[in-house]
Amino acid sequence: MNDTTPVGHWIGGEWLHAGPLRDSIDPATGAVIGQYHDASVEVAQQAIATARAAFETSVWRDDAFLRATALSHLADAYEAHLGEVVDTLAQENGKMRYEAGFEAHFIPRALRFAAGLAMHNFGRVTQSKPGQQSISIREAVGVAGLIIPWNSPAYLCIRALAPALAAGCTAVIKMPHQAARTAALAARIIGSVAEIPKGVVNIFTESGADGARLLVDSPDVPAISFTGSTATGRAIAQAAAGKLKRVGLELGGKTPHLIFEDADLAAVLPVLEKSSTVFAGQFCMTGSRIYVHRSLADQVKTGLAQRLAVVKAGPASDPASQMGPMIDKAAVARVDALVEAAIAGGAVPILRGGPARDPALAGGAFYLPTLLEVTGTDLPIVREETFGPVQTLQVFDTEEEAIALANDSDYGLSACVWSRDADRPIRVARRLHAGLISINSWANLAVESEEGGFKSSGAGRLGGLASIEDFVEYKQITQDFIPHAH
Secondary structure (H helix, E strand, C coil), rough: CCEEEECCEECCCCEECCCCECCCCCCCCCCCEEEEEEHHHHHHHHHHHHHHHHHHHHCHHHHHHHHEEEHHHHHHHHCCCCHHHHHHHHHHCCCCCCHHHHHHHHHHHHHHHHHHHHHCCCEEEEEEEEEEEEEEEECCCEEEECCCCCCHHHHHHHHHHHHHHHHHEEEEEEHHHHHHHHHHHHHHHHCCCCCCCCCCEEEEECCCCCHHHHHHHHHCEEEEEEECHHHHHHHHHHHHCCCCCCCEEEEECCCCEEEEECCCCHHHHHHHHHHHHHHHHHHCCCCCCCEHHHHHHHHHHHHHHHHCCCECCCCCCCCCCCCCCCHHHHHHHEEEEHHHHHHHCCCCEEEEEEEEHHHHHHHCCCCEEEECCCCCCCCCHCCCCCCEEEEEEEEEEEEEHHHHHHHCCCCCCEEEEEECCCHHHHHHHHHCCCEEEEEECCCCCCCCCEEEEEEEEECCCCHHHHHHHHEEEEEEEEEECCCCCC
């Protein structure tokens, strides 16, 4: 597919050009960079029917070696196209090239790990009593509906797809319209792998949510994996509960940095900066809450504000750019309104960034970093996911207070502990209510380990050995036999 061809939907191994044409926009310039077909409910239904037929009629669910081979070859195919993945993310998603590269590098690793999962999806056999054996097997649940967000669409698509395929499921992937070109690239790469039967993976792109709702409502889609906002995750969980579907949810976050008096500020400050500016703060693990010991508070305020003030916003095409745009100008207006409300509510600006005023950036959706000092956890800017380059800072005096502040949140996706003490980091980490704790680092992800959140940050896990659990069902087969020969 060349750049002038509108992006269609990948169903049954073929392109389907159906639905009204919409423009794809470069968030750094506001320029039109292509078009895509916006999926209808009928397109989503066709994708579901195709995936269901592939599950019932192909050997996919029964041949673990085929699945392992396919996933390994898909990793090879992605490695051959990583440059194209980076180019697409930089233009369509607004990421800096190093950010796009960081996202892309996880993809082959996740696929290779899933290839191993496919070969190790074992059950067990027990002798329940003399003359009886019980066989417990794990088998694929059927069609998996994967609903992918726009903020890291290339990797987050594969993060959900890889364990679903390892389990033996077929898949229908709903891609967001902001990632239409990433969806098309994924379809081309998947379609190049001969071992993946046609219809096993189906992809549609939509600007709304009608197709996604159909995935959640359809009796032919027994498993849903969703990454996105907590509000949408709750709605999906409620809708899916009526059919008792398997639902995996990775939702919002409000990552705290706990900076103790023995922290190494030379190491802390650059990471604090990046934890706000990576993808313009549009990351579920953005380091949006800073809790700092009183003895270091002034140094952190001054040092971080100085660093954030000189961050150069700009498009990925400019090598001097250090932070890219938000996804669109509506996101800029939303974040700025939250900051204004916080200041009106008592937050004190240490650094007030806001919408970029440089005329050279006028066409894009740029928002400059903002740092606010707060004295409690009641303000919405502290409690709610901002999804932009905004951080709040609060001072603490004791370890107990720091832990209490960090845990005083509806979210529990990740947290960071900064201390050079031998015992404190692990002591504090064990008391934090979060799924990923990074010690003297931030968002230290590993695809081989389980990733997910506590509380309103989600349910289930992606990555690691547990990633396959959302996509398998247990079956017990009990057999009586004559225990002794006659």
